[in-house]
Amino acid sequence: MSTDKQVITLNINGESIELLLDGGETLLETVREQLGMTGSKRGCNQGVCGACTMLVDGEPVRGCLALSSACSDRSITTIEGIADGLNLSPIQEAMVEHGGLQCGFCTSGMVLTLSAFLAENPKPTREQVRHALSGNLCRCTGYTKIVHAAMHVAEAYSA
Amino acid sequence: MSMPNTAVGHDVPRIDGREKATGAAAFIDDMSLPGMLYGAMVFSDYAHARILSYDTSEALKLPGVKAVITGDDFDAVLGGVFLKDEPPIAMGKVRYLGEPVAAVAATDLKTARLAAQLINIEYEALPNVLSVDEALDPKSTLIHEDLSDYFRLKPSSFEGNILWKASISEGDVDQVWSDCDVIVEGEFQTQAQHHLYMEPCGALAKPEQNGGITIWSSCQSVFIVQQKVADYLQMPMAKVRSLVPHVGGGFGGKGGLHIQTLVAKLAMTCSRPVKMTLTRTEDFEIVRSRHPIRIRMKTGAKNDGTLIAREIDMVLDGGAYADESPAVLNWAVFVARGPYNIPNVRSNGQLVYTNKLRAGPYRGFGNPQVTLAGETQIDEIAQKLDMDGFKLRQLNAVKTNDAWIGGQNIDACGFDACMTGMLEATAGAEAEAAAASTSNKRRGIGYSALTHMCGIQSTSAEVHLRADGSVALVTGVVDIGQGSNTILSQIVADSLAIPVERVSFAAPDTDSSPYNWKTAASRTTYMSGRSVLGAAVNVREQLFTHAGEMLECAEHDLELREGGFVGVKGVADAQLSFAQIAGRAMACVGGPIAGTDTLVFDGPTLDPKRAIVDGFAFTNVGIYTFGMQAVEVEVDTDTGEVKVLRVWSAHDVGRAINPAMVDGQVHGGVVQGLGLALTEEMVWGENGNLINPTLMDYKIPGILDVPDFIQSIIIEAAEPTGPYGAKGMAENSLVGIPAAVSNAIANACGVRLRSLPFTSERVLRALDAAGK
Numbered sequence: 001m002s003t004d005k006q007v008i009t010l011n012i013n014g015e016s017i018e019l020l021l022d023g024g025e026t027l028l029e030t031v032r033e034q035l036g037m038t039g040s041k042r043g044c045n046q047g048v049c050g051a052c053t054m055l056v057d058g059e060p061v062r063g064c065l066a067l068s069s070a071c072s073d074r075s076i077t078t079i080e081g082i083a084d085g086l087n088l089s090p091i092q093e094a095m096v097e098h099g100g101l102q103c104g105f106c107t108s109g110m111v112l113t114l115s116a117f118l119a120e121n122p123k124p125t126r127e128q129v130r131h132a133l134s135g136n137l138c139r140c141t142g143y144t145k146i147v148h149a150a151m152h153v154a155e156a157y158s159a
Numbered sequence: 160m161s162m163p164n165t166a167v168g169h170d171v172p173r174i175d176g177r178e179k180a181t182g183a184a185a186f187i188d189d190m191s192l193p194g195m196l197y198g199a200m201v202f203s204d205y206a207h208a209r210i211l212s213y214d215t216s217e218a219l220k221l222p223g224v225k226a227v228i229t230g231d232d233f234d235a236v237l238g239g240v241f242l243k244d245e246p247p248i249a250m251g252k253v254r255y256l257g258e259p260v261a262a263v264a265a266t267d268l269k270t271a272r273l274a275a276q277l278i279n280i281e282y283e284a285l286p287n288v289l290s291v292d293e294a295l296d297p298k299s300t301l302i303h304e305d306l307s308d309y310f311r312l313k314p315s316s317f318e319g320n321i322l323w324k325a326s327i328s329e330g331d332v333d334q335v336w337s338d339c340d341v342i343v344e345g346e347f348q349t350q351a352q353h354h355l356y357m358e359p360c361g362a363l364a365k366p367e368q369n370g371g372i373t374i375w376s377s378c379q380s381v382f383i384v385q386q387k388v389a390d391y392l393q394m395p396m397a398k399v400r401s402l403v404p405h406v407g408g409g410f411g412g413k414g415g416l417h418i419q420t421l422v423a424k425l426a427m428t429c430s431r432p433v434k435m436t437l438t439r440t441e442d443f444e445i446v447r448s449r450h451p452i453r454i455r456m457k458t459g460a461k462n463d464g465t466l467i468a469r470e471i472d473m474v475l476d477g478g479a480y481a482d483e484s485p486a487v488l489n490w491a492v493f494v495a496r497g498p499y500n501i502p503n504v505r506s507n508g509q510l511v512y513t514n515k516l517r518a519g520p521y522r523g524f525g526n527p528q529v530t531l532a533g534e535t536q537i538d539e540i541a542q543k544l545d546m547d548g549f550k551l552r553q554l555n556a557v558k559t560n561d562a563w564i565g566g567q568n569i570d571a572c573g574f575d576a577c578m579t580g581m582l583e584a585t586a587g588a589e590a591e592a593a594a595a596s597t598s599n600k601r602r603g604i605g606y607s608a609l610t611h612m613c614g615i616q617s618t619s620a621e622v623h624l625r626a627d628g629s630v631a632l633v634t635g636v637v638d639i640g641q642g643s644n645t646i647l648s649q650i651v652a653d654s655l656a657i658p659v660e661r662v663s664f665a666a667p668d669t670d671s672s673p674y675n676w677k678t679a680a681s682r683t684t685y686m687s688g689r690s691v692l693g694a695a696v697n698v699r700e701q702l703f704t705h706a707g708e709m710l711e712c713a714e715h716d717l718e719l720r721e722g723g724f725v726g727v728k729g730v731a732d733a734q735l736s737f738a739q740i741a742g743r744a745m746a747c748v749g750g751p752i753a754g755t756d757t758l759v760f761d762g763p764t765l766d767p768k769r770a771i772v773d774g775f776a777f778t779n780v781g782i783y784t785f786g787m788q789a790v791e792v793e794v795d796t797d798t799g800e801v802k803v804l805r806v807w808s809a810h811d812v813g814r815a816i817n818p819a820m821v822d823g824q825v826h827g828g829v830v831q832g833l834g835l836a837l838t839e840e841m842v843w844g845e846n847g848n849l850i851n852p853t854l855m856d857y858k859i860p861g862i863l864d865v866p867d868f869i870q871s872i873i874i875e876a877a878e879p880t881g882p883y884g885a886k887g888m889a890e891n892s893l894v895g896i897p898a899a900v901s902n903a904i905a906n907a908c909g910v911r912l913r914s915l916p917f918t919s920e921r922v923l924r925a926l927d928a929a930g931k
Contacts, residue, residue: 038189039182041407043357044439048854051357079182088180096176099823103640104179105357105407111180126867133862137854139357139408140640142826143862144869145819 008072012037013081021068028052028063031078039079039108043137050136053109054078060113060135079108082115090153091115100149102140109136114150122157124150167653167883170819173645174664175405175638184405187361187377188436195363196225198425198435199271200418201261201278202444203253206289206514206847207302208282210252213261218274223266226429227278230260233424234393240415241485241776242322243310244303245517247391247420253282254302254479255515256847257444259418264425264433287514287847291453291474294320294511302479302512315485315774322477323485323510325492325774327765329564330503335468339459343539347456348914349528349897351476351841352449352834354521355859356639358407360417360446361436364426371398372423377406379414379637380677385669391420392427399423401669409639410831411520414679415482417446443852447519448841450487451476452528456495458536464546466555471495471506473529478517484510485776487518490612491525493775496564497533498574498610498785499555504564514847520679522828522890526611527835527897531915534607534898538905548902552608553578559876563783566766571886573811573876574785578608580809580872581787588805589906592791596907599796602804603907606789607895613685613887614781616676619757620690622651622698626745628723628737630655630698633665635672636687641889642820643683647691649816650882654695657723657737673757681887684816685782686760688882693756701752705740708748782878784886786810788829788895792903796931799923801904803833803865806896809872813886818873825871825892832896834860837916 005020012031019034028045031037031054043051045064052063055077063078082089091114094100101107110133117124117132124132129150130143138146178184215227230250237243249260261278265271286300293299297319303309306317316324336342362376371394378384378401385401392399406413418435426433437445452475459468473491477484492508541548557563559572585604592602623631632651638644648662665672675687699719706725707714710733720726726734744752764778772778791805808825815821838858844850851857871892877884897915905911910925 032189037182038185041186041358042188042436043359044854046439046853046855049357083181088177092177092180095180096172099170099172099819101173101176101179102642102823102827103357103408104175104184104405105186105640107179108182130862130867135861137357137859137861139355139410139831139859140827141823142828142830142869143865144826144867145823147862147867 006069008069010068010071010076011074012076013078023069025068026064027054027066027068027071027076030068031063037078037080041105041108043105050109050113051106053112053136055112055116058116058119060116077112079111082111089115090156091118091150094149094152098149098152099145100141106136106138110138110146118150118153122154124154126151167649167816169817171645171649171659171817173642174648174659175644186358186405186407187363187375190363190375190404191434192363192365192432195432195434196264196266196429197268197271198422198433199263199268199275200259201275201280203249203256203258203260205253205282205284206256206287207285208253209285210249210260211281211283214279215261217277218263221270221274221277223270224263224274225266225431226264226425228262228424228428233391236391236393237309238387238391239481240483241312242481245480257516257849258479259421259445262421262425264429288320289513289515289843289847291476291511291513294513295474302514313776320512321509322481322512323488323774324508325488326507327492327565327770327772328505329770332468332470332503332505335503336459339468340462341540341543342457342459343536343543344457345532345536345913347454347532349452349531350915351451351518352521352839353443353841353857354410354412356408356410356412359437359439359442360413361434362419362422363432363434364423365432366426366430369398371400372427373400373402374419374423375402375404376419377413378403379409379639379679381637381667381669382635382674383677384416384419387416388420388423392423403637403667406637406639409678410522411679412446413639414520414677439854440852443857444516444849447482447517449521450484450518450525450528452491452525454529454532456532456536458540460540460544462544464544464551464554466499466501468503469496469501471529473508475508475510476513476518477510478513478515480517482517482519484518487520487525489776491529493564494526494610495529495533498557498608500557500561515843516849522831523894524890526894527832530607530609530894531897531901534895535901538902548606549578549582564770565772566769567763569783571813571876571878572785573874576874576876577785577787577809577811580874581789581807584807584870584872585789588791601794601796601907602791603903604789604791605899605901605903605906606787607898607902609786609788609891609895611681611784611891611894612781613681613784614760615680615682617759618675618686618690619673619755620687620694621673622694622754624698624737624741624752626738626741628741629661629663630657631663631665632691633672634687634691635667635675636683637667637678639678641824642817643678643687646684646816646820647687650688650691651695654692655699655723656719656721661723680781681889681891682781684885685881685887688885689880690756690758692882694754697754697756698752701754702737702740705743705749706735709735709743782880782886784811784888784891786891786895788899790896790899790903792900792907794904794907794922796908796926799919799926801837801917801922803900805866805868807870807872808892809874810888810891811874811876812888813878813881814875814884815873816883816885821873821888822871824889826869828890828892829869829896830860830865832893833865835915836897836900840916
């Protein structure tokens with residue numbers, strides 16, 4: 001791993017931050033360890049579990065695989081950027097109200113994946129929601145209520 | 160004032176939901192302290208070897224390294240629940256590949272990991288004992304040479320690498336085989352399953368100026384961590400404070416220690432806080448797994464379907480250390496009769512050491528394995544008798560006030576209601592499956608009944624009334640994601656007629672929480688629920704005493720009113736708020752109002768006149784629970800792939816305190832059960848190396864692997880001793896799934912699988928062997 005440090009400007013949750021980073025540092029390392037934003041979780045560090053999902057220019061990416069140095073000039077959204085103060089986003093609200101979370105460790109990744117998906121697909125079918133979540137693992141809920149939560153948001157949009 | 164959404168029986172959203180949905184909830188790896196160091200470990204390269212020497216000099220020279228510890232730095236203390244056989248870190252020898260042998264603390268994680276690589280350990284290899292057959296062979300190398308000297312909590316037989324034997328028998332099984340009209344016999348093999356909580360284990364320890372240590376860790380009990388770390392470090396428990404942040408799932412895997420002792424020792428060695436979080440691979444390699452069990456079972460019935468005999472012989476692969484395996488063995492032996500009145504039963508179990516990761520408690524506690532065998536045989540008998548499987552189950556089902564094997568009375572049994580509920584829910588499903596089958600896509604429905612228990616050990620709770628009439632609930636209960644903080648708060652809110660928002664839930668802390676054993680054995684709603692209810696009722700009584708004096712009336716003329724008031728029955732405007740009463744108590748009369756309750760599960764134990772019992776680690780487990788599950792599969796006969804299309808899961812929960820959360824436990828348990836049934840298996844290579852310790856290579860169900868249709872059917876047969884009649888249920892939804900999948904595959908394409916998991920390869924081989 002390179003020890004060469006470079007100055008990089010990251011735009012995270014609407015805020016521009018200048019950082020001195022290792023070239024090999026991942027987005028997950030940057031947000032958790034440099035910025036102390038611990039809402040993105042490290043479940044496998046291998047790109048399988050999806051607990052570290054973040055949005056880069058609105059698209060879900062694996063924070064544990066994406067290099068921070070490749071994300072300058074791009075817009076990064078983490079779970080900390082989803083709620084507006086104490087006002088939860090619709091999918092966050094639905095996850096709480098409809099039992100879409102239990103231990104909560106996968107939840108950040110689920111919320112970000114669904115936020116991006118619902119922004120592009122406001123009226124999905126259950127099957128489309130399931131496909132959207134195919135890269136996010138959950139060991140507690142059996143997924144059923146996560147899909148319920150997404151469908152409640154979709155129905156609220158279309159109402 | 161009305162509070163329709165707070166009472167028991169309502170779907171109150173979890174009280175920690177918002178912090179989890181926003182990422183604000185802190186888990187262990189999200190914590191840090193000023194001056195904190197990072198830990199890393201050195202893991203054994205051998206499955207079985209003597210440790211000859213440690214060379215830590217190069218590691219200690221590395222800038223930033225603050226401490227290195229090995230087995231030489233610990234007192235020779237052996238820990239364990241039923242059998243004390245496990246050192247805090249490898250000492251003298253290593254017994255599985257990956258076992259921690261040294262640990263490092265350094266200023267950053269990279270330095271700590273680099274230093275770990277610089278530690279040189281010299282080993283003398285010993286022969287590996289990797290299989291159950293090798294372990295049973297008296298000629299095999301001993302994994303624990305001092306087994307006979309180890310402290311044993313309860314007496315049991317042992318020999319060689321067999322560390323524990325347990326058995327129970329009732330009736331006279333040998334005499335009745337000749338009376339049976341039909342006998343089925345088979346051997347079943349189950350696999351090691353990893354708990355795969357999404358949050359890997361971790362711990363953070365901070366040395367205190369009084370010589371003590373404060374430990375935060377991902378765990379299922381702050382008290383178990385406190386007790387075990389204090390024991391390993393030979394410190395008084397008063398100097399070991401154990402706390403827990405949010406826990407990202409447990410399922411039994413975090414029920415004992417993982418790295419807490421090592422992190423505490425590192426922190427005390429360098430007088431700095433130290434944090435260590437396992438990588439996913441490390442977590443796979445060093446924590447614990449579900450037991451692989453080899454089960455030989457024989458069941459006999461009369462022509463009319465009456466079950467009259469069952470004999471079980473099982474061998475559990477416990478891995479390198481006993482952990483809680485004697486209890487898992489005990490429960491597997493005890494529950495193998497199943498929820499049926501079988502008069503003649505003999506159940507024998509042996510637990511062996513192998514040079515692999517320790518096995519330990521995991522949702523179901525040995526029960527899913529024996530239920531696979533038992534419920535397969537129920538279907539096989541039904542088939543031989545040409546009888547409907549449901550009818551056979553109903554004919555033999557235990558009912559309220561029947562006896563469990565060993566004589567314990569079943570006080571409330573919703574088993575028959577579960578079966579009836581299942582029959583209604585699946586009406587027409589078999590015909591639909593048959594109609595949808597094609598020549599190479601065979602659909603079928605399989606059923607499994609199940610029984611389990613909830614309870615054991617002790618707990619206590621406190622409810623404190625605050626000045627404005629709010630209450631503080633203090634329990635020592637760790638919510639590992641299942642939702643107990645919410646359930647217990649609901650019980651307090653309901654019993655005091657206040658909204659859940661007026662209840663604060665205290666985070667567990669061994670310095671300030673009343674004792675609770677642990678989050679395990681589906682016990683929290685039942686055990687802690689009882690205790691929390693007791694404490695709340697205690698507060699209510701004190702409120703009434705004060706109110707009677709303040710309103711100058713008899714207590715029996717008083718009533719609780721919604722929103723936190725005590726009023727005079729029939730007089731609407733004669734009432735006091737909790738705040739008014741709290742004010743009187745705090746300032747003038749009696750002192751602050753606090754309710755406490757403490758209890759131990761002390762139900763009747765086994766009747767020695769009825770059953771012969773040997774080597775049981777416990778004889779008094781708790782309340783029995785019941786369920787019925789069904790699975791629809793589609794088997795691709797060209798590829799062997801088994802696709803699960805629908806699942807129905809009926810459980811007698813006594814009373815659903817929060818039905819939506821009951822459903823959530825059912826969905827989650829079902830899906831974990833599908834992983835056990837179809838894809839999950841920890842596989843060890845010939846050197847004892849775990850060959851699939853990553854999420855790439857160990858396949859847990861993703862959303863597209865599981866059906867969108869999982870129907871939870873809640874049955875409520877109130878348990879007289881339960882809070883509001885509630886019983887535990889969190890393990891139950893996993894228990895019958897492997898059996899139901901097996902029966903569904905048999906129903907779909909006529910082949911019988913007896914080794915888990917039912918991979919495409921195994922299904923295809925079975926189809927080939929059967930010429931289908």
